[in-house]
Amino acid sequence: MGKADRISGFFWLIFALIIIIKSYRLGLGKVVEPGSGFLFFWAGIVLGIMSLVIIISTFDRKKAGEPDKPILGEISLGKIILVLAAVFLYALLIETLGFILVTVMLFVFILGVVEKKGWLFTVLSSFIVTSAAYLVFKTWLQTQLPAGILGFLKF
Amino acid sequence: MDTLSGVIYGFQVALEPMNLTYCFIGVFIGTLVGVLPGIGPAGSIALLLPTTFRLSPVSGIIMLAGIWYGVMFGGSRTSILVNIPGEPTSVVTCMDGYPMTLKGRAGPALGIAAFASFIAGTFSIIGLTLMGPLLAGMALKFGPPEFFSLMVVGITILSYLSSGSMVKALMMAAVGMILGGVGMDSISGDYRFTFKIHALFDGIGLIPVVMGLFGISEVLVNLETEIEGTIVTAKIKNILPTLKDWADTKWSIVRGTVLGFFLGIIPGGGAIVATFASYAIEKRVSKHPEEFGKGAIQGVAGPEAANNAAAGGAFIPLLTLGIPPNPVMAIFLGALMIHGLEPGPLLILEAPEVFWGTIVSMYIGNVMLLVLNLPLIGLWVKILRIPYFFLFPLIILFCLIGVYSVRNNAADIVIMFVFGVVGYLMRKFRYQAAPLILALVLGPMLEEAFRQSLITSRGSFAIFFTRPISVGFLFVAFILLIIPIITMRKKAPVDGES
Numbered sequence: 001m002g003k004a005d006r007i008s009g010f011f012w013l014i015f016a017l018i019i020i021i022k023s024y025r026l027g028l029g030k031v032v033e034p035g036s037g038f039l040f041f042w043a044g045i046v047l048g049i050m051s052l053v054i055i056i057s058t059f060d061r062k063k064a065g066e067p068d069k070p071i072l073g074e075i076s077l078g079k080i081i082l083v084l085a086a087v088f089l090y091a092l093l094i095e096t097l098g099f100i101l102v103t104v105m106l107f108v109f110i111l112g113v114v115e116k117k118g119w120l121f122t123v124l125s126s127f128i129v130t131s132a133a134y135l136v137f138k139t140w141l142q143t144q145l146p147a148g149i150l151g152f153l154k155f
Numbered sequence: 156m157d158t159l160s161g162v163i164y165g166f167q168v169a170l171e172p173m174n175l176t177y178c179f180i181g182v183f184i185g186t187l188v189g190v191l192p193g194i195g196p197a198g199s200i201a202l203l204l205p206t207t208f209r210l211s212p213v214s215g216i217i218m219l220a221g222i223w224y225g226v227m228f229g230g231s232r233t234s235i236l237v238n239i240p241g242e243p244t245s246v247v248t249c250m251d252g253y254p255m256t257l258k259g260r261a262g263p264a265l266g267i268a269a270f271a272s273f274i275a276g277t278f279s280i281i282g283l284t285l286m287g288p289l290l291a292g293m294a295l296k297f298g299p300p301e302f303f304s305l306m307v308v309g310i311t312i313l314s315y316l317s318s319g320s321m322v323k324a325l326m327m328a329a330v331g332m333i334l335g336g337v338g339m340d341s342i343s344g345d346y347r348f349t350f351k352i353h354a355l356f357d358g359i360g361l362i363p364v365v366m367g368l369f370g371i372s373e374v375l376v377n378l379e380t381e382i383e384g385t386i387v388t389a390k391i392k393n394i395l396p397t398l399k400d401w402a403d404t405k406w407s408i409v410r411g412t413v414l415g416f417f418l419g420i421i422p423g424g425g426a427i428v429a430t431f432a433s434y435a436i437e438k439r440v441s442k443h444p445e446e447f448g449k450g451a452i453q454g455v456a457g458p459e460a461a462n463n464a465a466a467g468g469a470f471i472p473l474l475t476l477g478i479p480p481n482p483v484m485a486i487f488l489g490a491l492m493i494h495g496l497e498p499g500p501l502l503i504l505e506a507p508e509v510f511w512g513t514i515v516s517m518y519i520g521n522v523m524l525l526v527l528n529l530p531l532i533g534l535w536v537k538i539l540r541i542p543y544f545f546l547f548p549l550i551i552l553f554c555l556i557g558v559y560s561v562r563n564n565a566a567d568i569v570i571m572f573v574f575g576v577v578g579y580l581m582r583k584f585r586y587q588a589a590p591l592i593l594a595l596v597l598g599p600m601l602e603e604a605f606r607q608s609l610i611t612s613r614g615s616f617a618i619f620f621t622r623p624i625s626v627g628f629l630f631v632a633f634i635l636l637i638i639p640i641i642t643m644r645k646k647a648p649v650d651g652e653s
Contacts, residue, residue, distance in 0.1 A: 007584075019333055036347055037347070039336070088569070090568065106551075133552060144560060
């Protein structure tokens, strides 16, 4: 984990520095009446020190001759990126297109494009799952789900 | 209200048809989640939390509690039959449960796991019934310094007991505290760490973070490898344990129950640690330790008792002190607050129907679980045939609906997305999510207790060290922080994983 720890250690160190600066600007207050930034200033200091411990320990291990292992291993990121893109687009489109349309699109994308299942299975499953989810969450549990551009239809 | 009156009142509440129905739904979903790998109790409770908004608080909390102890009950099925733990708390059960299946003893393994779970679960609820009111009475004497110190020790214990590096666990606790501070400061009215992003003005919600770290990241990790639907080929017969099985396991169940219950109570302790500790103890006290790993029935009974006892014990600090001892209880804390309840020592006085109704529903739920898990075992193993390519979009959809419906805000989905990526990377870089979640929930409470303490003492930190309970908690935290430093100096590297 040497290389991985070095990268993550630096990431958290920068994060800690940002928090320390932001907290200081917020105001540390007095000990009698701690300010908005007081506790987070110290949380940032602790995080920064711990990050340094992680970074320094990786150099110790490097000296000891420990080999660096690959961080992500031999995995294909394609599927993961596609699924993440689908989730992000879902967030962007849910209020405009509405729950029903965007959910059908999500399932068609994941089953048809990501998993490469047959189109009949993909389309049928997408409509069945979306209908079932709508009935359970919207009709039965009365969850607020956006109607979007299909708002003119009364279900 | 004394304990007996409380229990009688609890039965009146829990036996109402509506509450019985939601108790059943809870334990049913819990068993389902326990059987299915890929979604855990934290994710599923967070997922179903919005569905309880339309219910009365007591029905909602009864259902969510049912999911929690249902998961503990059902998690062992797949460990025993196919060597795949449904939950992390059932990892240990694989060690001897699966070898028992290979020897043709799947039935007794499932049977003893179910009975051990039932017995331990019931005893832990009795413990909760008796100790809950006592502890709540004591906690009424706690002031801000005691609560501050208790939260510090809780976060420290969780970091200490985390599976990987303690340094990394403490880092995640610090990150969780910082994230808990995002949004408006309730005392000064200042906006903190919002970076002028509108979605952060109300703070970072617990549910999107939990769904991202536990739900989405779990799916992403599973997408790396193709998980096929599993078909159980083992024949399941003789589920009822024989007299010899009972004789072999009775003390294992007792030890597992006691250990699990107390580890469940300690903030930061929990069911996973309890199962490993129980297994180690059983192996040590056994006259035939060489049989462990090859199908020793004690290796199934002890850990299964331990994780179910811990599930009940975990409610004690939450219901009596308002302190969640683990991430799942942190979500419960959020659930209670959303339902307008104030978890802590006053809960028993202000909402006795929730306090006693929930506790008593667990007795009923445990009986339901025994019925669901023994005769219907065939049904549960069939669920394993659902292929993952169909299961994971469903999990994602539940996460999306769950997150959106809390505040009807698409920005929460973006927050979940971000924490999904962060959670995936945290797994790759070996950082634990549990300390982050606990600190995210405790952070604002800890800050309030800290500031109130200093205002009361007029700026003197001595207030934390002159009050006996507070100094006791801080002493424990100090010792836990010192131990790894001493041992690290002697031999281990910082990562601690070696």
